[in-house]
Amino acid sequence: MSEAAAGGWLVLLGGGEFTFGETEEIDEAWLERTPAGPIGFIPAASGSIDYAKQFMTYMGERFDREVEVIPIYRERDARRGRNAERIRDCAAVYLGGGVTDHLLDALGGSPALEARRRKIADGGVDVAIAAAALACGEVVRSDFGGKILPGLALAAGAVIETNFDPAHDRRLRKLLEGAAGAFALALPAGSALLLFGDGQFEAVGTVFRLAGPEADLVPLVEEEEIGESS
Secondary structure: OOOOOOOOEEEEEOOOOHHHHHHHHHHHHOOOOOOOOEEEEEEOOOOOOHHHHHHHHHHEEEEEOOOOEOOOOOOOOOHHHHHHHHHOOOEEEEOOOOOOOHHHHHHHHHHHHHHHHHHHOOOEEEEEEEEEHHHHEEEEEOOOOOEEEEEEOOOOOOEEEOOOOOOOHHHHHHHHOOOOOOEEEOOOOOOEEEOOHHHOOOOOOOOOOOOEEEEOOOEEOOOOOOOOOO
16 A cells, blocks of 8 residues: 555545446445545546536435535646645545546646645545546556556555456456556446555455456455455
8 A cells, every 4th residue: 555545545436327326335435434525526537527517416416415626637737736725625535537548647746646645644535436546556558559657656556447347357467467566456337445554445346356467366355455465
């Protein structure tokens, strides 16, 4: 685990369509750990205003939670001090899905990324779904040509796969070949992994771990630490 995750929760969501109720169980899991106040939604991965509006409606109708859009769409937005303050001040920050490359381009090395790290370190909740969750790993595969790119490394030592089908793990194994020393966390749609400090975690649904490119794919069990070898 990263030092940034020592105090709060980094929450990785495997995917699913919230408008069809596919993420209610996993959203309940992180909302239970979220204090009162608005959820900060970051649309950088999709760039979609409609996505943000739909998420607002879902959170309001299903959980009676307010959502505030944190307007980070591109790199210059992530460098604005006001947006870093919004990340700091919201009850939890939620990064919507979309295109991983877009999120990396916007957040990489920015004050907004540092604000996310500080939020977790200070005991806050940082949530990322699908493509945004992929970006939290050490490396990711580009959506444009498949090149291996540095990730945001919020989940240090790990590479992450979402919308995962355990019957088709070749893509994940290939990604691990380009990430020496890393292990993989694989989340099917509708699953979640809540990461706390010192390797502690809670899983909702079945989440898989892969210790290396040739290792066996095994479900995580909560008696072990996230970084343990299998």
